[in-house]
Structure formats: C-alpha cells, structure tokens
Amino acid sequence: MSVNLNSPGHYLHWWVVQISVANAVVIAVMLTLFVLALVLPFPKGRSHR
C-alpha cells in the first residue's frame, strides 16, 4: 500500500498567506499532539521516601 504524493499539490490562499495542504495537515497534527500532551495524564511512576 503506497500513496503517490508526486502529483501537483493543493494550496490555500488567504491575504498574503499561501500554504500547501500538506504543510497545513502537518501543522494540524503537531498542534493536536501538543494539546494531547497537555491534556493526557502523565504515566504514574512508583514513588517512595
């Protein structure tokens, strides 16, 4: 199973901003991981005195 990404890219335009859909997806994934890292609880280690 492979995905061919050599086809022409799609771009989003707003004001002076141009961003490829691929870059937008990567940024969205990074932001999602950041939020998950904030929200998900830390794994608890054993603690002792």
Added chain:
Amino acid sequence: MTTVPLLDPPTPVLLAPSQHRTAEAAARDTTGAWAGRNREYDLLKEFVIALVVVSLLAAALAAVFSSPDVHQVTLSSWSRSTPNDFVATAATELDGTSGTATYGAPYTHTPGVAQKIGPVSLQHIAGVTHPIDSAADFVVRPLSGIPGDSALSAALAQWGSATPQARQSWASSYDDALQKAPDNDPAKVAVGSYGPVPVMIARLLALAQTGGLDGALLLQGSFYQSDYTRPLLFIADGAYLGDKAAAEHLSGEQWGMMNETGSFPGQAWLWLYTFWYQVKPFSTSGNADALVMALMGVLSLGLICVPFLPGVRSIPRWIPVHRLIWRDYYRNAGT
C-alpha cells in the same frame, strides 16, 4: 534503573518565588541532601522505547509515502525542452547581461549591485571568491573543446582575435535581434552584423543537447567533479528553471522556502523566514535577503534572551500552560 528526587513540577523555576522557597525548604535538610520523595525513573527504558517507536514510524511512513522524485534539471534537458530559451540565455552570457554576469560578489566585480544592511555590504566584505566570466566560462571554453569542426574553429579564432569592443558589438547585436525574433527563434533572427556569434551559439546548443555542456561546465581539474555552481548558474539564468519552480510553488513570492515538490509537506518551520518576503518593505526591496537575514538574526537573539526581557519573560505567568501540565501538583499544593 535510577531514582530521582520527586519535586513536582520537575522544573522549580516555573514556580512563583514564594512557592519555590517553600517547596525547597521542605524538601532539603541542613546538609543540602535531598530529603523529599523519590520516583523511580528508567532513562534507558524511555530512550529505547522512543527509538523503537520513532524508527517504526519512520519506516512505515517511508513505505507508504516514499519521497519526492522529481527529474533532475540539466543543461541537456533544458536545451532539448526549450531550445529557444537556452539560445536566448546563451546570448546574454556572451554579451554580459545575464543574471550571473551582473550578479556581483561572489561571482563578478559588478559595481553597485551588492545587497546592504545600512552602509554595510556583507556581499562585498566576502569578495569575489568564485570568479566567473560568463562569456569565457559558459560559452567559449566549452566550445574550444569540440574537435573536428572547421566552421567552429574559424568562429572561435575570429572571436579570439577580435577587440573587446567588436565582441561586445557582435554579441549585443545578436542578443537584441534574438529578443525581437518571433518566439526568440534563432532561425528567424534578422540579418545583421553578428560576427561569429550565430555559429558559436548554434554549436553551444548542439553541445548542450548531447549532454556535453553539462560535463564541460563540471570540469574542475580534479578527480571528483562535485561543484555544480557553474551549470546551476547557467540554468538559473534562463526562464526554464524559474518556470518549473513557480509551477511547483517553490519561488520566493510563493512562500517557496517552506514548500516541497508535489504534494509532499515541506519545511513548515521556515514560515517566519519566508513570511517577511511577502510583506513590504521586504517584498519590494532589492536588499530583501540582507534585511530579512538581519531581522531574523535580531529576532533569534531576542528568543535566546527571553529570560532577560521584561514583559516577555512574564508570559508564562499570563499564559500558565505549566499549571496545566503539572496540574496534580498545583491541585495538591492548593495554589
């Protein structure tokens, strides 16, 4: 396996000063040894897990998405795809009006073209470290390596024995005539006094189409021929490479710095660098590269100095993300 002092949050500097003193005072005895709780923490285990997960992820993504696969642009492919553009560019190399011939340092001594930051021209300070004579390096020298062509030999002899003024007159006249010819077609150039230039340009096109010019411009007099500066500069002087780059959204005014060919994601982290090129005064300045580099240098210095910048260093107090990360601690601490 090792144990580490359990001081939540693990970076006490993020605590308010009063909280910081309270936590440390409670956790340390008079000898300075840690007296608080300890948590078992296996650094090696965490490293191995991260390595395995990232390796598997990289292998899986590479298998599914592969990598960009764009054919190399060479002088040969260019001259075969758009021969008229190649010929028009070669004419500018010969009469000294091409982008490379008028670039300034590090390639030529062209005055008044170097980018500046105020009165300082970093381009001039570095000097002409890679001198290029576009007529000699891109046209005459490669042609002189072609054996057994009497017409070419006669043309090169005529060029070599002519005065600089005569050469310039021939080359400029031919370049002008080529610009006026329909589709810049050398076959439709008006009759004129071009000296040996038409023969030289025609032979250079033939040499390029066979791939010989790529090899000739890579000759560096050493075993390894790895300096692609000359063929790349020649190709960049034409419209072919720029048109291909624009079609892939790779040019400067298209945020090309953060794009990749095709539908692949690119270098999104360069967004701020390329952003400046889209807005004034940078988008209309001939000094844009120098100005953007200087601005990013100042901003990077500011990032390094965040702990010392009043106001900026207080942002974590205004946006307390650390309280969300170590929410258990702050909940138990009642703060």
